[in-house]
Amino acid sequence: MYPRLCLCLLVYCFQANAQFSDSLYNALPDTLRPKDKQVVMDKEKFNIILNSSQAFVQKHYAEIEQWTQQLEKKIENVKSAEEKIPYAQAIAGFYLQTGNISAAYGWNKKLVAWGAGGHTYRPAITNAYLNLSMYHSTKLRQDSAVDMLHKAQSIAIADHDSTSIRDIYYLYMSIYANLFLYHQALDNLNNYLNALPPTEKWRDTYTSTMLTKAAIYGRLYNIEKKMAYTDSVKKIINVVMNAKKAEASIWYHTCYSTLGYLSYYQKDYRQAVTYFDLSLQPKFNEVGASVSELNYRAMLYRNICLILLGHGEVIQKSLALSIPPKDFTTRRALNEAIYQYYVKRNEYKNALHFYSQSKAYADSLDVIGQRGKVFEAEQKYSVAQKEAAIAVLETKNLQTQTSRDRMLVTGIILLLLLALLVALFYLRSKRQQTQRLIERQKLTDELQVMEHEMELERLSQQAEKEAAITGERKAISENMHDEVSSSLAALRYLIADIRQQAQSDETKQALTDVEDEAKSVYLQSREFMHRLHNDRIGQTYNVVDLLDNLSLRFGEGSGLQVTVTADTNTIQQYFTAQQHAELYRVIKEAVANSMKHSGASHIKIRVYSRGGQFYFDIEDDGSGLRQPDDSGLGLATMQQRIAALKGQLRIDSGIQGLHLSGSFPMGAS
Incomplete structure (x- = not known):
């Protein structure tokens, strides 16, 4: 269920596609087919919604949507809170698979409230907590995401629920990825894949997870510039495209856009535009997901590459696209590209505006990165606390009852002291951090003005210098053409006149040789002047x-x-x-x-x-x-x-x- 949520967030928004009931009934596998196709029980609807693939829901969207609306009406008449849980689970599952994340969040929240203290539907409650954790993670509310994760984990461990414990790896991967801790995210993602049963290979969950893995390798390459990561991205995409040829209309959009981001990170902007164009083909967007996150990002990064290639006509179109407020990475990339475009055209006022925007989003990304480091430290501290608690318990079991009581009291006192010290340290650290942020902002404001002025002056001087060099070279070429070339041409004619007036053959031959040499010098000087006039400054390849x-x-x-x-x-x-x-x-x-x-x-x-x-x-x-x-x-x-x-x-x-x-x-x- 959790990779499906990730896929919905990144890829698809399904539209209605009407089908007859006979078509739906015949398309169902035997394990999901109702006993009577004329009278489908609610439990049978629950089973179909929760165990069908996204492709199946897409194909039979209209009829399954109608079921979901019926379930929403029926749940109002269910009096028992616990009996409402399976209805809420099926409704939330439908909205997850069709990309309505806000509605899914609302129903999962109701589900855990109805299930508080209950014992009948514990797997459904665990599943809802995991979905809520994923939702908070995508909204960068990591503390809330971890809180939901811990609640799910406590139920899963108590129930020996290996499936939920496995899915917790995926949730941690999502949290680490949103905090730019990609190595930790990759470790948890690999643990998740290793825990999947062989029967899951190349189903929706497995495929979307492999594409997430390719995206993480791409981000790692963008940070560390190691070619091994590019090889990993291409290998994964190649394997996915070969495995999902029959469902290319669903998966190839993501495959090509992932290759586009990789080419963008490699600064191969022409190749990136080619991949993004492939990903945006109608045949790979049959569900009409024009407003989905992946579609807007593919279109926007395509335009960013075009701007970096000098196509300023797409700037206004790119600025008009709707970008989620917290997508600082995309916003920074767009403003950085526009800034570079205007700098190349010496439009320094416009360049300064977009440089400021880019710098602001870069600072926001730095804050998220710092938040990730704090989160990582807190996780390590939490693990250390648990290990220390286990060690204390093992020691306590080896002592007599009196010793155990004494050690327990001592341990409690130590834990209280430790908690007090940690709280004091945390408060002091927060005060220092706030003070540093204030001081840093003041320095940033002061230095930014000076930096902008210096940058504009440098660019202006550089342009003047290059123009002066070019003008000087052309002037030298023109002077040589006016003076040297004309003199050499006159010399040739003078030699020819003297040769015609010479009496002896030896003198004529000598003058002929001199005339040939003068002609050679004349041609060489013209070639030199041509090269001097046309050669470009700054050639870097030889x-x-x-x-x-x-x-x-x-x-x-x-x-x-x-x-x-x-x-x-x-x-x-x-x-x-x-x-x-x-x-x-x-x-x-x-x-x-x-x-x-x-x-x-x-x-x-x-x-x-x-x-x-x-x-x-x-x-x-x-x-x-x-x-x-x-x-x-x-x-x-x-x-x-x-x-x-x-x-x-x-x-x-x-x-x-x-x-x-x-x-x-x-x-x-």
């Missing part, structure tokens, strides 16, 4: 440097030998900055893929020119692609980079390794 470094680093004696053959003079002379950048990344990605996946011992790289085209070949002796269509994200990105140069990339894979080859025109970028 293919020749990369090839030289690969040859030196992976030469003879290395476990992986890289052999390079390149027309370096032509590359240095004719490569544009974009060609340097894109081919640099393609070569680097190809070498990295060979190292990680192919087991190659030798890589050959050739870069040469012919007939106005640049050609490149990258060939290794590794295992090649695992399957003919196993192009992967890396190879797809390479194809996009070469396409940006108006060229083509060819991929050949066989038992002798992987061969990448391609070409692009000179001066195409």
